Amino acid sequence: MLKIDIKPIALLSLAALVSFQCLAFDIIAHRGASGYLPEHTLAATTMAFAQQPDYIEQDLVITSDGELVVLHDIHLETVTNVATMFPDRHREDGRFYALDFTLAELRSLTVHERTDSQGKQVYANRYQGEGQFKVATFTEHLSTIRSLNATTGESVGLYSEIKSPAWHREQGIDISKAVLKVLRAHNLDDAAANIYIQCFDFEEIKRLRQELGARVKLIQLIAENSWNETPTNYDALKTVAGMQELTQYVQGIGPWLGHVTRYEQGQPTTELTDWMMAAQQAGLLIHPYTFRLDALPPGISAEQLLMLMVKKWQFDGVFTDQVPPVKRFLQSQ
Ligand code: CA
Numbered sequence: 001m002l003k004i005d006i007k008p009i010a011l012l013s014l015a016a017l018v019s020f021q022c023l024a025f026d027i028i029a030h031r032g033a034s035g036y037l038p039e040h041t042l043a044a045t046t047m048a049f050a051q052q053p054d055y056i057e058q059d060l061v062i063t064s065d066g067e068l069v070v071l072h073d074i075h076l077e078t079v080t081n082v083a084t085m086f087p088d089r090h091r092e093d094g095r096f097y098a099l100d101f102t103l104a105e106l107r108s109l110t111v112h113e114r115t116d117s118q119g120k121q122v123y124a125n126r127y128q129g130e131g132q133f134k135v136a137t138f139t140e141h142l143s144t145i146r147s148l149n150a151t152t153g154e155s156v157g158l159y160s161e162i163k164s165p166a167w168h169r170e171q172g173i174d175i176s177k178a179v180l181k182v183l184r185a186h187n188l189d190d191a192a193a194n195i196y197i198q199c200f201d202f203e204e205i206k207r208l209r210q211e212l213g214a215r216v217k218l219i220q221l222i223a224e225n226s227w228n229e230t231p232t233n234y235d236a237l238k239t240v241a242g243m244q245e246l247t248q249y250v251q252g253i254g255p256w257l258g259h260v261t262r263y264e265q266g267q268p269t270t271e272l273t274d275w276m277m278a279a280q281q282a283g284l285l286i287h288p289y290t291f292r293l294d295a296l297p298p299g300i301s302a303e304q305l306l307m308l309m310v311k312k313w314q315f316d317g318v319f320t321d322q323v324p325p326v327k328r329f330l331q332s333q
Helices: 002-022 042-050 103-107 138-152 165-170 175-185 202-210 240-246 274-281 302-312 323-332
Strands: 026-029 055-062 068-070 157-162 195-199 217-221 252-254 317-320
Touching: 026 323, 042 055, 042 138, 055 138, 055 175, 068 138, 068 175, 138 157, 138 175, 157 175, 165 175, 165 202, 175 195, 175 202, 195 202, 202 217, 240 274, 302 323, 317 323
Parallel strands: 026 055, 026 317, 055 157, 157 195, 195 217, 217 252
Antiparallel strands: 055 068
């Protein structure tokens, strides 16, 4: 009797293992739980942690006194009340730069839902409350995630982005060195550490590996040249040869979902581009950005998109503003 009992259990375990391996798909909480609370605040990070993603994202910019803070932009006015608090501290272009403020000054601001240049909330149905949220440092985010991992027994990783390194350099700041200093202080500049570093700037990715000796896992983010995100020529990168060159420096790529969900005569197609297939064949991880329930690509449902990313294209993960629906989808498969 014992033998008969053991056999089905062993088979069940094997089936569970195979199914788990097929669905090795990492969920990256984009700007924390940004679908529910103002992006990149410690509240958004702790809420994201409770939703149990594989990674939580931090975008990194630097203050005038050299502190790394977690903010998506080098500008402040679309997510804080800086224009009210410091009305005269904008540059000639009318914009308020995190780099022109000390950490103490940034801490005096409140962070709100992202707004457009007219002050209108970008995602109209997101957070509507009146909570007071604050700017926090990279170290505060990092230590919070580490502490929560320790107290809960989870192993949620970090997924940190070096923002606008060329711009920071023009301003006399080496942001990559500052990021590596924090990583090394926490023993995170290691290929085995539970963290990825991402950057849109290919020259900076090369510099991180070659000149600065970074050992941490790196992800090359892919933009469009028209966005003027960095000096990188993305048309040259989005080729079979470009993907092959990337394998010398990075573990994976972060393409835009618009690169992935292509359209023919207004209809989404389910075929990947040659360069995306080349990336997969070269063994690069594919972590596209950004799955948003409230801003899906046209003509495709959330479930269809998840089905394509997980099952058909077999991507390795996705950045998402809403972790729970992606988790539910994975658990249902
Ligand atoms: Ca980012």
